[in-house]
Amino acid sequence: MGDLRFFLVLLGRRRWWLAAGTALMLLTAAAGFGLLALSGWFITATGLMGLTLAAGGAMTLDIYRPGAGIRFFAVSRAVARYGERLVNHEAVFRILADLRTWLFRALLPQSRAHLSRFRDGELLNRVTTDINTLDHLYLRVIGPTVTAVLALCLGLAFIAWLSPPQAIAALLVLLPAALLVPWLTYRAGRPLAAAGAETASSLRQQVIGDLQAQAELHAFGAVPRRLNELEALDHKYTGDEQRLLQQRSLAESGVRLATLLALWAGLVVGVITVASGSVSGPVMVAVVLGLLALGEVLTPLPLAYQMLGRVSWSAGRLRGLADSGQPVSAGNAAVPGDKTLILQGVSFSHRPGQTPCLHNASLTLKPGERIGIVGPSGAGKSTMLSVLMGDLDPEHGDVLLGDTPLRQISDDQRQACFALLDQRATLFSASLAANLRLGRPAADEDELMDALAAVDLTSMVQRSAEGLSTWLGEAGSGLSGGQRRRLALARTLLKPAAIVLLDEPTEGLDGTTERRVLRGIDRLVGERSLIVIGHDPSRFPRMDRLLRLSEGRLSPL
Numbered sequence: 001m002g003d004l005r006f007f008l009v010l011l012g013r014r015r016w017w018l019a020a021g022t023a024l025m026l027l028t029a030a031a032g033f034g035l036l037a038l039s040g041w042f043i044t045a046t047g048l049m050g051l052t053l054a055a056g057g058a059m060t061l062d063i064y065r066p067g068a069g070i071r072f073f074a075v076s077r078a079v080a081r082y083g084e085r086l087v088n089h090e091a092v093f094r095i096l097a098d099l100r101t102w103l104f105r106a107l108l109p110q111s112r113a114h115l116s117r118f119r120d121g122e123l124l125n126r127v128t129t130d131i132n133t134l135d136h137l138y139l140r141v142i143g144p145t146v147t148a149v150l151a152l153c154l155g156l157a158f159i160a161w162l163s164p165p166q167a168i169a170a171l172l173v174l175l176p177a178a179l180l181v182p183w184l185t186y187r188a189g190r191p192l193a194a195a196g197a198e199t200a201s202s203l204r205q206q207v208i209g210d211l212q213a214q215a216e217l218h219a220f221g222a223v224p225r226r227l228n229e230l231e232a233l234d235h236k237y238t239g240d241e242q243r244l245l246q247q248r249s250l251a252e253s254g255v256r257l258a259t260l261l262a263l264w265a266g267l268v269v270g271v272i273t274v275a276s277g278s279v280s281g282p283v284m285v286a287v288v289l290g291l292l293a294l295g296e297v298l299t300p301l302p303l304a305y306q307m308l309g310r311v312s313w314s315a316g317r318l319r320g321l322a323d324s325g326q327p328v329s330a331g332n333a334a335v336p337g338d339k340t341l342i343l344q345g346v347s348f349s350h351r352p353g354q355t356p357c358l359h360n361a362s363l364t365l366k367p368g369e370r371i372g373i374v375g376p377s378g379a380g381k382s383t384m385l386s387v388l389m390g391d392l393d394p395e396h397g398d399v400l401l402g403d404t405p406l407r408q409i410s411d412d413q414r415q416a417c418f419a420l421l422d423q424r425a426t427l428f429s430a431s432l433a434a435n436l437r438l439g440r441p442a443a444d445e446d447e448l449m450d451a452l453a454a455v456d457l458t459s460m461v462q463r464s465a466e467g468l469s470t471w472l473g474e475a476g477s478g479l480s481g482g483q484r485r486r487l488a489l490a491r492t493l494l495k496p497a498a499i500v501l502l503d504e505p506t507e508g509l510d511g512t513t514e515r516r517v518l519r520g521i522d523r524l525v526g527e528r529s530l531i532v533i534g535h536d537p538s539r540f541p542r543m544d545r546l547l548r549l550s551e552g553r554l555s556p557l
């Protein structure tokens with residue numbers, strides 16, 4: 001419930017939209033009530049007049065005002081419903097925008113290392129599905145509940161003014177239904193709603209993961225097994241959804257039954273009150289049909305309280321996601337003029353109890369200096385780059401830029417100091433030029449071509465009819481692995497950062513291409529500081545000194 005309270009506060013920012021939407025829901029219900037009640041009154045009154053006249057009696061009835069009233073309620077119900085849809089769509093879009101902005105704000109300061117722990121598709125799933133589920137909090141839960149409560153109170157008060165005994169009879173039936181149905185649907189549906197959402201989430205992640213790994217699954221003959229697993233998940237999901245649907249149908253039937261009972265109770269008590277002469281026939285019928293309209297406001301409650309289970313599950317997950325990360329510390333200090341990067345007795349391990357990747361490690365990278373670092377696989381080289389650029393906070397020791405600790409520098413300014421090529425550099429489904437301009441947004445075509453020449457990709461661009469406008473598929477799927485890596489390298493080299501950090505920049509390249517690329521790195525890094533990590537120093541560009549990272553410590557090679 002604490003998670004839901006948090007999101008209720010967030011919804012509070014749009015309270016005027018929500019109030020307007022709910023008021024229009026109530027107006028729609030009131031118009032429906034008025035339409036049925038007045039029609040009932042009018043039909044009964046005209047019927048009674050007919051009987052009276054047929055029996056030779058005298059009676060007059062103004063048919064114009066009730067007729068106009070019926071038209072008024074019919075038109076205002078349509079208009080209120082249209083307005084309600086319009087306002088509530090707008091309200092929901094604004095809520096969605098608030099939720100997404102809140103989530104992105106919460107995620108952005110979290111370290112890349114933390115976010116990379118989520119499986120493929122899991123973050124996407126949370127950012128899309130959980131957020132979409134949360135927008136039901138207002139539209140499916142709060143709005144219908146507030147409308148039902150107000151409509152019942154106002155409707156029964158109005159009925160009590162017309163015919164108190166009928167109001168009491170209806171209240172005795174409708175009140176338990178209005179309280180019990182939501183409570184029972186919530187209690188019974190909550191575990192299923194959470195399980196269904198969990199299974200749907202796994203299903204989506206597995207589909208995304210399997211589509212991405214399609215080639216490997218085919219190559220290892222694992223497609224049938226994965227399909228079976230998908231089918232089992234799908235079966236479980238369908239089963240949960242079916243049981244939820246059964247519960248909902250049962251609850252909706254309960255609501256209809258309660259409405260009919262209220263109607264019958266109103267009718268029986270109404271007949272008695274008409275016989276006693278305290279209420280006229282047309283008013284009694286108006287009340288009975290009004291009760292039918294009141295029952296309608298209870299109909300959305302079963303769905304609402306099933307949704308509440310799912311909404312609170314999604315709220316918990318989103319809050320967990322937003323709060324789980326270790327935000328990278330960031331202050332407000334400006335970047336100092338001195339760009340010497342200093343690692344001062346730094347220790348770091350990813351998890352408590354894990355052998356530290358860095359153990360009291362120290363290093364000084366002077367402006368313009370180039371340092372190559374080698375070490376066995378898993379020694380902690382990539383981790384060290386993340387610590388060096390402030391993406392991971394050290395447990396002990398400090399990382400300084402000049403005399404300023406990195407964690408005191410504002411996030412944007414710190415990021416601007418570093419150009420990183422990491423092992424999993426991502427390309428975007430955009431043009432080649434747009435991918436490159438991520439490194440330097442203002443770069444002109446000559447600068448882009450120069451960066452491509454540095455990584456030996458000129459001929460690839462020239463061969464393509466669209467040149468720099470060539471569209472790259474998702475994650476650069478239109479390129480070979482080596483081309484993707486070189487394009488990411490060109491993007492890194494284009495970034496006008498004082499310190500360049502390259503993680504195995506020529507991994508997977510043939511000898512000739514590698515030599516060209518190393519010359520290109522030399523040229524584009526120029527006078528900037530450079531750290532290259534890898535396994536083989538002969539695959540590094542020109543370096544000033546070489547170090548080895550082993551057992552968390554740096555030593556000369």
Ligand SMILES: Nc1ncnc2c1ncn2[C@@H]1O[C@H](COP(=O)(O)OP(=O)(O)OP(=O)(O)O)[C@@H](O)[C@H]1O
Nearest residue numbers: 113350351357375376377378379380381382383384
């Ligand atoms: N996000 C993470 N969470 C937990 N452990 C991690 C994480 N990233 C890396 N590690 C662990 O930290 C250690 C160092 O990993 P790292 O990637 O820094 O090594 P590396 O020297 O760059 O290896 P390689 O040369 O194979 O790229 C490894 O044991 C790895 O399993």
